Amino acid sequence: MFEQDYIMRLIREIIRAVLKLLFNIDTQLPTVELLENKEEKEALESLLDMVDNGNINEAENYLYDLVSDRDIDSLKIALLFYSYLNDKSDEFLQINGFSREEIKLGIQNSADKFGLKIPFIDTWT
Numbered sequence: 332m333f334e335q336d337y338i339m340r341l342i343r344e345i346i347r348a349v350l351k352l353l354f355n356i357d358t359q360l361p362t363v364e365l366l367e368n369k370e371e372k373e374a375l376e377s378l379l380d381m382v383d384n385g386n387i388n389e390a391e392n393y394l395y396d397l398v399s400d401r402d403i404d405s406l407k408i409a410l411l412f413y414s415y416l417n418d419k420s421d422e423f424l425q426i427n428g429f430s431r432e433e434i435k436l437g438i439q440n441s442a443d444k445f446g447l448k449i450p451f452i453d454t455w456t
Contacts, residue, residue, distance in 0.1 A: 335421050338431045342417045345438060345449055346410050354407055361414040366407065375408050379415055387416065387429040391437060398441055409441035 350356040356365055363379070366372045374397055381390035394412055398405045413434050416424070424430055442449055 335431060338435070339417055342431065342434055342438070343414070346414045346417070349410060349442070349447075349449070350407070353403065361411050363411065365411065366404075368404065371404060371408055375411055378408075378412050382412075382416060382419070385427045387424070387427045391433075394437075395440075398444055403445060406441055406445055410438070413438050413441075 346361060347358070350358065350361060350365075358365065363372050363375050366375060378390045378394055381387070381393065390412070394409055398409050416429070416434050416437075417431070421431070439449055
């Protein structure tokens with residue numbers, strides 16, 4: 332339990348740091364309201380609905396289709412998506428075939444599309 336809480340905090344802080352550094356957004360609670368573009372908001376809301384319905388893997392696949400290396404704002408959508416997932420309980424994630432490790436990997440894969448490396452993320456256990 333303690334280890335999972337620690338990983339949740341690490342994920343939360345990485346997301347906050349990337350939002351602050353790349354988008355100048357300083358927030359404790361990353362939400363849909365941080366998106367200014369209507370289409371981006373709708374896309375994220377659709378992803379979050381899929382998560383709530385237990386379709387996490389399908390939502391992540393849809394996210395990968397949305398994330399474009401030409402549009403840095405799509406990274407913001409990915410970060411908000413993984414932030415939302417990170418706030419889900421371990422039980423919810425497990426029931427729906429997902430893990431904190433996959434959240435971590437998803438963040439790194441999204442950042443990789445933009446040539447960004449997140450220090451130490453590969454060393455988390």
